Amino acid sequence: MTSSDLPAYRVRVSSRARHVRIQVSAAEGVIVVLPRAVNPASVPALLWKKKAWLDRTLSQFEGLQHQRPLATQNASPTFIYLRAINQQFQVTYHKAANLDLHLDTLGNQLLLQGHVTHDSLVRQTLQRWLTEQAHLHLPPWLETVSKEIGLKHLKTIIRGQRTRWASCSQRQTISLNHKLLFLPPHLVRYVFLHELVHLVHFNHSPCFWTLLTHFESNCRSLDQELRRAGHYVPAWAERR
Structure with a gap:
């Protein structure tokens, strides 16, 4: 079995989390909440242990994914995991009326300032960073x-x-x-x-x-x- 047999998921690192949590919803799918000390590379193995439960739970939401609000689909990420290079980035947003949209980086921290509620601008800015x-x-x-x-x-x-x-x-x-x-x-x-x-x-x-x-x-x-x-x-x- 490979990681491709797992359902799609997102990883969120939380400074408040004390244990790994797996959240499943029709709106957001599978989200794995990790304490900072836990390596995201361990997530697939953790999900395999819960595979049967995940399949049962996701089946309850079958057909609801198409009803997901567009705003949720375009939600700006708070965490980015680049698996290829095993690097994770925390993304924070600061709304400022006097800036179009600007991205600053400090190590593995990304700060977007300006019109952060504009989904298209956020997406384009993050894609430039990805490039x-x-x-x-x-x-x-x-x-x-x-x-x-x-x-x-x-x-x-x-x-x-x-x-x-x-x-x-x-x-x-x-x-x-x-x-x-x-x-x-x-x-x-x-x-x-x-x-x-x-x-x-x-x-x-x-x-x-x-x-x-x-x-x-x-x-x-x-x-x-x-x-x-x-x-x-x-x-x-x-x-x-």
Whole structure:
């Protein structure tokens, strides 16, 4: 079993929490509340222990998700977890009439000031921040994998594609989706391998899969897992 078999969930770190709490509602789905001392990486194992209960509880809300108010769907996050690099960020908001919208960072703290009730502005601001994080972390990681398997590309581009995790052009340019930062590291690595192999086989022919299998014997399973990985991406990160 993999984490993709778990229901979609969000993690919220609370300085007041003394124990791990799992909250389920029709409005917000599954939320795991963690004390600061608990590593978010432990959440999947915790949820597996409650899998039967989660399935029963979520089934009671089946059909209600489509009735969720738009304001709830667009709710600004108070916590961001970038699984790919195992970094978590606390997000706070300060309403100020004299500022359009401004984001300040201090370590793993994000402060948005200005028109913080404007969902579209908040989403765009956080997406720009996400792109900056992707530029910082993804190209060096791709370069490491490239050197490891001996397949060299010429250029890396960071984008926010709606339907693709990544792509490779015939000019040997690899485009990476900034939303890769929400995926588990093993899936990000698989995406890198997949696109690097396209430098040799610009298709999905048997030769492509043979070479990819040489670098990653579990590639077929990982490919299927990647197809179900959209639940890792929060609503605010999706472009409208």
